[in-house]
Amino acid sequence: MNDSLSSEVLRYAAFTADPDGGNPAGVVLDATGLDAADQLAVAADLGYSETAFLTRAPAGDRAFAVRYFSPKAEVPFCGHATVAAAVAVAERIGAGELLFETKAGPVPVLVERAPDGTLSATLTSVEPHVGPVTAADLTEALAALDWTEDELDPTLPPRIAYAGARHLVLAAATRARLAALSYDFERLAALMTRLDLITLQLVYRESEHVFHVRDPFPVGGVVEDPATGAAAAAFGAYLRELHGVREAELTLHQGEDLGRPGVLRVELRPGDSRVRVGGTAVPIGPRTA
Structure with missing residues (x-):
């Protein structure tokens, strides 16, 4: 080495x-x-x-x-x-x-x-795929989140998306619904463990190519992941599968509601089913007692 x-x-x-x-x-x-x-x-x-x-x-x-x-x-x-x-x-x-x-x-x-x-x-993801979520599992996810079906964006239906890890994609109809995130940690963790999910990719569409996202991560022992590249890749695959997006550059804003704003770039290229996710990174100073 x-x-x-x-x-x-x-x-x-x-x-x-x-x-x-x-x-x-x-x-x-x-x-x-x-x-x-x-x-x-x-x-x-x-x-x-x-x-x-x-x-x-x-x-x-x-x-x-x-x-x-x-x-x-x-x-x-x-x-x-x-x-x-x-x-x-x-x-x-x-x-x-x-x-x-x-x-x-x-x-x-x-x-x-x-x-x-x-x-x-x-990064360039592994080969992604997108599949359905059952009505019962969706009902349980919404109950754990304390969301209702009429708070979802009907143009972005619930799906399970994979690009290296599995994520349940749920789209909020309003930015306020996304911002007011408070969920039952153990209940959601149990559902995610059963479905082999890494996070929930909660999204709000600001415009055609700009989204705000949040990712509960109770299965990892963390209430929320502040910026989630694996889920961003899965979301790119989701948009391609559901809306036929073949070429696009997407901007995902994440962490604003946690006071740790970040920006993820998601790129879809024609003729390539894989998804590219990029961004900057910087060292954090030494830990203090």
């Missing part, structure tokens, strides 16, 4: 240029010697929604095997920790193309440096 890629636990904020914005992620650039129990313990101690653990992969110097852990469990893929880890790697070995071998499959990541020096990373 390159000496510059250490086993130190790093802290980054993803989908923001402000360390106090976006979604905090832990990053361990050299997880050699850490087994699953060790990695879970590190993630639990850090307390962020996810921590990424990297080891060199056989594909080359810019390829890494990556595992992601929430404070409670391993997850197959995490977008914000991917962006954070890619920027952390690029700070040490240079911008360019990286390959992350995840449990969901291979995820290429392109890291680019802006003229002002800011680094951004764009």
